[in-house]
Amino acid sequence: MANPQDDADTSKAPSATGLGEFMPSGADEPLHVRAAPAHANPYPFYSRLLSGAPIYREGPGEAWVVVSAAAVNAVLTSPLCLTRPAVNRVPEPLIGTPVAEIFSRLVRMNDGEIHCPLKSAVTATFEGLSERRIADLTADLAKDLAATIMPESGGERLNQFVSALPAQVIMSLLGIPADSFSDVSRWMGDYGAAATAAVTGVPTLTAAILQAGADSSAKLLDLFRSMVEALRVDDCSLFAMLSRQAACSNRLDADLVIANGIGLMAQGFAGTSALIGSTLIALARHPDVLAAARRDRAVLGLAIQEVLRFDPITHSTLRFVARDGFVAGQEMQANDMIIVTLAAASRDPAINPDPDSFDIFRDHRRYLEFGAGVHACPSAVLATTITEIALSHLLDRGIVCEGLEERVSYRPSSHVRMPVFGV
Template sequence: MTPFEAATHADPYAYYSGLRRQKGLLFDAGLRLWIASSANAVEAILGHPDCRVRPLNEPIPPAIAQGAAGMIFGRLMRMNEGPRHLCPRMAIEPALASVEAQSIAAIASRLIETLDKPLEDPDELMFTLPVCVVAALLGLPSNRLQEVARLTRGFVACFSPLSDETQLGESNSAAAGLSQLFSALLSKDDQRSCFLSHIWSGCEATAWRDDEALIANLIGLLSQTCEATAGLIGNTLVALNRNPGLLEDLQAAPMLVADLVKEVARYDSPVQNTRRFVAKRCTIEGSLLEAGDTVLVLLASANRDSSANPDPDSFLLKRTNRRQFSFGSGRHECPGQQLALTIASEAISAWLHRKPASSDRHYQWSYLPSLNSRIPRFYRDRELSSDRSYV
């Protein structure tokens, strides 16, 4: 197995454990990259100033560099360092921190009534509902929310090296469509949502005014919500299937849903790995890394490191001092972490409360093709095949 294959393997965690036993940071000559698997190594790499989110000579992947998706990619704070990372983050992060769980619950509840059976269709619950919640929070028109979710799902193809030319072309079209929607939204000064107004105030407070970069990072909020939250919801449904006692615990104490989702984020991370690129020679965890080296950072492995979480392979709802790296750490730690956890918790709470008829039927799942994400795709009885797991 390789760490790329591990992301969508039925059970990659024994493999990760083997890597940690070898060395927390080791060089794989076959893959020609470093692999950080221990909690200490992952934290050190993510916090090191010379480990960057993009190669110095390739700020935008060549496959998308000339299109609308590439224009957005190049302006995302998560794909930049220095001012292009810090300025939009300083404007957007306080707004994300201000969002209350009650607001998310109210939006999610309203959308569940208007979307196409999100509680009976796992795909709708995982991919459409979360993006619609964030789009509604930003103030996009209610009659365009499902279109926004569809465009966002098309746009995220630009991040995957597995995407083909057709998908990359659709990603460019989706990027252009989303840019138009946000341009129109920002032009309406008197119709901004509270959340968007908070972001706008952050822009003014930090004297950061770059409308194109702001639009790109608002699209970035949707794209990060799309796959990471889908994986978090999906892996929580998998956990409920694999641990029947959890349903009884949650029926007795529904307030434990938030703990459930947090433990899933640690135990079966929706983002299994990320990469960093070495800008200049440095020594990390006793190893000498050269400029131009690539480091594959195994977030999911760090989550299962006993130095970070005692008894790491046990699923514990009430885990004390839980540490998880699924949303990164250091200067690029995802500022929308709490938002994603809250949206996933609301989705799972609604699913448990409504108990849709489809939950009485067997589902199976496999994982969507990916080199870094772990997102289950669920199938109904009529779609069953022998190589899928039951849910």
């Protein structure tokens, strides 16, 4: 699922070099892949890239861009590709701050020896979380939240609901007290802003952003340390489950468990919110599917699966080459950066025939929203279940989907497609 710390610097436009030539964008297209997630309709641009070379380079010494499904899978599963540069795993401005205490220990940001036991613990934790538990909790929280916000009353209220519900569900599952939800949400925003700015340079990492991130990260760490101390044998929270799974390995300490408890929020908040919003837009653009969903809520699950392919949340992710070698058939050098365009790959006709058609009954659907290989995201059931219950509740409250697609814009981001609804 989407990780805001994957955002790449959007300040450089590509040039023609490498395995294939970059084809200049048309007037109504993104300038380059890192501008695509916030574009109103980036998919003709992706289709055009797919008609060219599967890999191209933005310029001498600049990033490689991988677009075809085969090449994307090859990169995601290559042992030569790391999620962070081997020589700069933690961005220099973060070193020595509480932000780095979290960032440096995330399973998402680690490769090598520590990754395997850490990923096993995280995956086993999600496997122990029942879909029914997620659905029941989401339904209860949606009812209370909607009664306060009234999301059917306009775009701003809808944005609030779509943003707050996944955060509340995930915090509740982790065992965070409800009276701390507001503070924790704010702290997570500050942490994410500092980490993203340090990784990408967008926005510029100011002293104020770094200080807010450090202060909020320290508060998050303090909260989770207190949760470790309060763990009980009969505790069935997601954080307790993660702690017990980690205890099965003698290589995972409390600091790793704490960081990845926080990491579950970093991964889940924005990505799940975006999936709710994107599915609402899909329903608005396809009245037949909306009508079917109003009659039968089971249609929502089918629609969500097609949205994950057709208009995914995570448009790209980054990889870094560990040492000289061949990746996806292309010779690369140590420390080369690769922009892996998951959204383009999901529109590749080689894996999804007639890729530009929205078909909730599509046979053998394949998408890469949750990645592939050792860093595949294990939270698919969590994200899709929260989304389905949220949408069902919005339909129950009589939300008017018609016209939403005309009042949507997308938050500036280099890799996450985050809808924002207007009034």
